[in-house]
Amino acid sequence: MGYKFYDSVSSIPDDTPVDLAIIAVPAQITPSIIEEVGKKGIPFAHVFSSGFSELDSEFDKKGKKLEEELIKIASKYGIRILGPNCMGVIAPKSRLTFLMPIRTIQRANAENKENDSVNFEGLEDFGALTNDGQVAFISQSGGIAFTHGMISPSLGYNFSKVVSLGNQIDLDLLDFLRYFKDDPETKVIAMYIENIKRDGNAFVRLLKETTAKKPVIIWKGGMFQTGHQAVMSHTGGLAGNYKLWESMANQTGAILVNNFVELTDMVQTCLTYPIPRTLGTAVLSMSGGSAVENTDEVERNGLIMPLLSQELIQKINQFIPEVNSNLKNPLEFGGKNSLEQTIKIIGMLAEEPQFSSIIMAIPAEYLIFGRGNSLDNYIKGISNALSPNSGKLLICVSDNMNMFEQGIKMNLEFRFRALLNGFVAYRSTGAAAKSCYRWWKYGKYLEKIKLIS
Amino acid sequence: MGYKFYDSVSSIPDDTPVDLAIIAVPAQITPSIIEEVGKKGIPFAHVFSSGFSELDSEFDKKGKKLEEELIKIASKYGIRILGPNCMGVIAPKSRLTFLMPIRTIQRANAENKENDSVNFEGLEDFGALTNDGQVAFISQSGGIAFTHGMISPSLGYNFSKVVSLGNQIDLDLLDFLRYFKDDPETKVIAMYIENIKRDGNAFVRLLKETTAKKPVIIWKGGMFQTGHQAVMSHTGGLAGNYKLWESMANQTGAILVNNFVELTDMVQTCLTYPIPRTLGTAVLSMSGGSAVENTDEVERNGLIMPLLSQELIQKINQFIPEVNSNLKNPLEFGGKNSLEQTIKIIGMLAEEPQFSSIIMAIPAEYLIFGRGNSLDNYIKGISNALSPNSGKLLICVSDNMNMFEQGIKMNLEFRFRALLNGFVAYRSTGAAAKSCYRWWKYGKYLEKIKLIS
Numbered sequence: 001m002g003y004k005f006y007d008s009v010s011s012i013p014d015d016t017p018v019d020l021a022i023i024a025v026p027a028q029i030t031p032s033i034i035e036e037v038g039k040k041g042i043p044f045a046h047v048f049s050s051g052f053s054e055l056d057s058e059f060d061k062k063g064k065k066l067e068e069e070l071i072k073i074a075s076k077y078g079i080r081i082l083g084p085n086c087m088g089v090i091a092p093k094s095r096l097t098f099l100m101p102i103r104t105i106q107r108a109n110a111e112n113k114e115n116d117s118v119n120f121e122g123l124e125d126f127g128a129l130t131n132d133g134q135v136a137f138i139s140q141s142g143g144i145a146f147t148h149g150m151i152s153p154s155l156g157y158n159f160s161k162v163v164s165l166g167n168q169i170d171l172d173l174l175d176f177l178r179y180f181k182d183d184p185e186t187k188v189i190a191m192y193i194e195n196i197k198r199d200g201n202a203f204v205r206l207l208k209e210t211t212a213k214k215p216v217i218i219w220k221g222g223m224f225q226t227g228h229q230a231v232m233s234h235t236g237g238l239a240g241n242y243k244l245w246e247s248m249a250n251q252t253g254a255i256l257v258n259n260f261v262e263l264t265d266m267v268q269t270c271l272t273y274p275i276p277r278t279l280g281t282a283v284l285s286m287s288g289g290s291a292v293e294n295t296d297e298v299e300r301n302g303l304i305m306p307l308l309s310q311e312l313i314q315k316i317n318q319f320i321p322e323v324n325s326n327l328k329n330p331l332e333f334g335g336k337n338s339l340e341q342t343i344k345i346i347g348m349l350a351e352e353p354q355f356s357s358i359i360m361a362i363p364a365e366y367l368i369f370g371r372g373n374s375l376d377n378y379i380k381g382i383s384n385a386l387s388p389n390s391g392k393l394l395i396c397v398s399d400n401m402n403m404f405e406q407g408i409k410m411n412l413e414f415r416f417r418a419l420l421n422g423f424v425a426y427r428s429t430g431a432a433a434k435s436c437y438r439w440w441k442y443g444k445y446l447e448k449i450k451l452i453s
Numbered sequence: 454m455g456y457k458f459y460d461s462v463s464s465i466p467d468d469t470p471v472d473l474a475i476i477a478v479p480a481q482i483t484p485s486i487i488e489e490v491g492k493k494g495i496p497f498a499h500v501f502s503s504g505f506s507e508l509d510s511e512f513d514k515k516g517k518k519l520e521e522e523l524i525k526i527a528s529k530y531g532i533r534i535l536g537p538n539c540m541g542v543i544a545p546k547s548r549l550t551f552l553m554p555i556r557t558i559q560r561a562n563a564e565n566k567e568n569d570s571v572n573f574e575g576l577e578d579f580g581a582l583t584n585d586g587q588v589a590f591i592s593q594s595g596g597i598a599f600t601h602g603m604i605s606p607s608l609g610y611n612f613s614k615v616v617s618l619g620n621q622i623d624l625d626l627l628d629f630l631r632y633f634k635d636d637p638e639t640k641v642i643a644m645y646i647e648n649i650k651r652d653g654n655a656f657v658r659l660l661k662e663t664t665a666k667k668p669v670i671i672w673k674g675g676m677f678q679t680g681h682q683a684v685m686s687h688t689g690g691l692a693g694n695y696k697l698w699e700s701m702a703n704q705t706g707a708i709l710v711n712n713f714v715e716l717t718d719m720v721q722t723c724l725t726y727p728i729p730r731t732l733g734t735a736v737l738s739m740s741g742g743s744a745v746e747n748t749d750e751v752e753r754n755g756l757i758m759p760l761l762s763q764e765l766i767q768k769i770n771q772f773i774p775e776v777n778s779n780l781k782n783p784l785e786f787g788g789k790n791s792l793e794q795t796i797k798i799i800g801m802l803a804e805e806p807q808f809s810s811i812i813m814a815i816p817a818e819y820l821i822f823g824r825g826n827s828l829d830n831y832i833k834g835i836s837n838a839l840s841p842n843s844g845k846l847l848i849c850v851s852d853n854m855n856m857f858e859q860g861i862k863m864n865l866e867f868r869f870r871a872l873l874n875g876f877v878a879y880r881s882t883g884a885a886a887k888s889c890y891r892w893w894k895y896g897k898y899l900e901k902i903k904l905i906s
Contacts, residue, residue, distance in 0.1 A: 139742070140742070141741045141742025141743070141745070142741060142742075143739060143740065143741040143742050143743050144741070144742035144743065144746075147743075192742055194742075194745060221742055221745035221746060221749060222745045222748070222749065223749050223753070224748060224749045224751075224752035224753055258749070258753070259746055259749070259750060259883070260746060261881075286596060287596065288594045288595060288596040288597070289592070289593070289594025289595075289596050289597035289645055289647075289674055290594070290596050290597065290600075292594070292647060292674035292675050293597075293674060293712055293713060295675070295677060296674060296675065296676050296677045296711070296712070297712060298677075299677035300676070300677055300711075408861055408862075408865065409861075412861065428714075430712070
């Protein structure tokens, strides 16, 4: 690939400075490599290797001892260590990544036809994986950091930086959170954490400082993990753990989510929308049972559905017939609305003060395949439906629960392109409402701390 | 299409008997048609037309009057009416359906190239829409009956009958529930209801009789619908409504679900699996954060994860190395397991008495694309993993949250073919656990009523 290669750190010439060492040798050898790294004057080392304290048992602390050895050598030379047992860092602006280099894989596949069971065709359509973005992701799991890195382009966003924390023997969650707090390239911070290794109070203080500047999304893994060890005290244990984290989130303004899909939904929300001023939302829906389901899913997740003004109903009735339409909230359309009419109505709803958001729950398929529009036209129309700086959220729901390959492909492309056009296409009405509610709650927190300070 | 056509009911010859009239003329004309239907001696009429009491206001009861007129004429002749304002009945064995006749649409598209914005290519791959199955679906929403009918083949199941209820001026929910209770073709009853028009106690009694014979899944729409009318009393109102239905379900053994996706998940579960004897489940997972997420999602939804026996751990360690694997529960595999090994482990887990179900949460993509297996081999392997009559549930999770078109197509096919091969591939670990928990709860209800009687 055209890079110069040395067989040891010590053989790198003195006039060739090195910023970062990535160490991927067996655990036992890492101390000697760190020693070489120190002598070369490299300031940072990412220890990829596993085989440290994560493998220790009650009776065997070999891994822990090895870690202490690393720290001792690193301190001597002033090296800061990330890891061990982690994927490291993605920093697109520095062309630093631990994601699969897609072109290399493609070239390998082309050269070795037998080994082509992994097919990355079409991947580049979703954007180069090392494009830089505005999301910082800190992860206590290397696998989740990797997965997030690989799929985020298909969700329409990229990263300022990703950090896989590993065993955190030196640099830890708090170091990175503090860095991202002031990082001008980072607009949204998301994290996957299982436990806090250092002082919990320091974490809470730092969180408060950070959420005052930018949203922090926390997915806490292991809420229920005591389950199999203590089946009897099961319910008590997990409720306590969950309540603790919920209280912490309420006090710090952190946005707590429950799983990976909720995390990516929330990142998209924070990146794309202004904070909704109220919980009031207007829902556009197919009629009948579908409208009832949308109402249940919106209100179950905390949003409120105020009525339309009489003036607006009269205005809409000028171009949408009353038969088969129901201009309550949700606004139900029996199949007579065109894309142009729908976009016009969305614009009019956004001018009503009782709505901070508009949820477009009529499936994209319906207005695309059913009414002969192209996806291009649809996206263009939707993204222009609100006047700029309206401060309102236009939210789309794009479920891919259907049997048409064409529809599934369309929904995938729709979700990805939505974000690049200023709106989010969520996978369900419930998911849309949940994210919108959490975003509103963060806004209430910001209001509260402004009043106090 | 080769069918004989008459311009009125009265012009059908006497020697041509008719089983069912489907009436789709403007509402005002329906009484005169029902009169003709009566004279012809047709025993059943499905009134498709809308424009009845559903359009009435407080001041205008025209629709209600029209309905009373229909009932009066029908009583005179002994006609039973379904509707008005509904899609009617699907009865595959009688070749009766209200779903789009796909071949007709294809022919129309072929003849009229300009009107081909609806593309049904590939649909027939998922099975003919009028194949008969074992699920009865009763729906108070025509749209939901239609959607369910259209997508169920892609989920791997078909219907014994589907009924869209409409305004229920004669035949109603209870009539159909009573019929399906004793219908030998119906193994599972599912329903979407918004309200009970007749005596609630009669409904509860009938439900008890029915659930003693076969599972009844209820999706109650409109749990939250009072929201926009009474924002102030919001939370009180909805909690009361929900608690009422929850109590009713607990007392009758009905399986309550919250939305359409949960309903289809539950239908697949009841159709496919024996009732789990306990809540104990073994989870196979990718390692690290993914394993933590799977644990949270399983336990959040009510299942329990007991430990593996020491004997089993030793047996597995004979062919899976300890490094990068973790044989607690979830069983974590760091990427070294082959399909054959995975299937072998599933079989061994099924023999442990503490597990009533095994959740295979390693994505199908991993063992297919990542390990060079075909979908055919994968499905064959999975469906043979448990010995027949083990009484245990092998549950798959097949998330299609990825950016590869190939992976999405594979997951779609996997979900559809899973059911035909004796297992369910759910869209998430949480959905799998939730359905399994509800199925277990139904089993507990059955045990309880056996003890009482």
